[in-house]
Amino acid sequence: MELNDTFESQINRSDYKILIVDDVVSNVLLLKILLTNEKFQVCTANCGNMCIEQAKKEKPDLILLDVMMPDINGFDTAVILKKDPETQDIPIIFLTALNNPSDLVHGFQVGANDFLTKPFNKEELVMRVMHQIQLVAAKRIIVRQNDELRRTINNRDKMYSVIAHDLRSPMASIRMVLNLAVNVVSPDTVGPEIFELLDKANRESEETHDLLDNLLKWTKSQTGRLNVVYQDFDLEEVVPGVVDIFTMIAEMKKITLQYIPSEEKITVHADNDMVKTVIRNFLSNAIKFTPEGKGIEVFFKREGDFARISVRDHGVGIAADRVETIFHKGETTYGTGGEEGSGLGLQLCQDFARKNGGDAYVESVEGEGSTFSFTIPIKKEA
Structure with missing residues (x-):
């Protein structure tokens, strides 16, 4: 049949x-x-x-x-x-x-x-009528399935939002306690094994908090509840502050994190929080995939009507067949210290860059390192 x-x-x-x-x-x-x-x-x-x-x-x-x-x-x-x-x-x-x-x-x-x-004749009549009725039936199935899919996606996004929102506060408290514990104790006071466990728990709490933050922002972005709030601000007033936050994290992994100031003042027209989120995700990703003893550089420059902000690492790099899909694959990856990543952060980076009128890019050579960049519009002169 x-x-x-x-x-x-x-x-x-x-x-x-x-x-x-x-x-x-x-x-x-x-x-x-x-x-x-x-x-x-x-x-x-x-x-x-x-x-x-x-x-x-x-x-x-x-x-x-x-x-x-x-x-x-x-x-x-x-x-x-x-x-x-x-x-x-x-x-x-x-x-x-x-x-x-x-x-x-x-x-x-x-x-x-x-x-x-x-x-x-009857046979032709029934055949032509049934052909149209089949199309109507198929359309109904498609409409019903689309409605079910839409409801499923909405319920999923609500669930993600609730999970991220309800877990962020307790996770922030756990992260703060672990940060404090790691800073006030040493292997000599608690023993190397306990200190290593504390250090590992501290790093994982940082990653979990960042994941929940990304999940909440991504869900709001996908459901249209996260609007772009445009501001005019100097990159020199924003980028160094984000880099400073990650200096201690990089030092714990024995990685040199360097901010290279721009030769010119660049004022952009973009959402300040979104820009910080993208830089933060790029830095977290760079630290995750850079081995001990290597370095990371953060810099920005003018490219026509856009500013390009870049995070360059000298880590493991990305295989050529993965470069094209790195911003939307969403697969689980593991850093040089065993850190687990969901890929959600990079999706969020591209989403935020495009919402601000720019885009996200990556250049990478496997075994040598990667440069993640994004562009945002420069403030137009009056």
């Missing part, structure tokens, strides 16, 4: 209503008998105006519409139906004795889905 036959067998014909429109009573009765015997619901009209009324009232799934009628012909009736949002999606099969190619072309121009030439 063919796939089409299987789908047809799953269609309950009694769920579908067909509107028959013809000014000849005998034609209406014949079609009504044939289609009722085929288990379809049937309603009728004897002119164009009545067809328009019935289409709105009965909401049929298909209209069999005679072309030659005394008040409004079938073509003009179809034009009216297709202009009305209530009836524009109802498929139409024209019933006609016309076989002039120009009439057929005109019929399709005004919205015909098919033609049935008079006189017609």
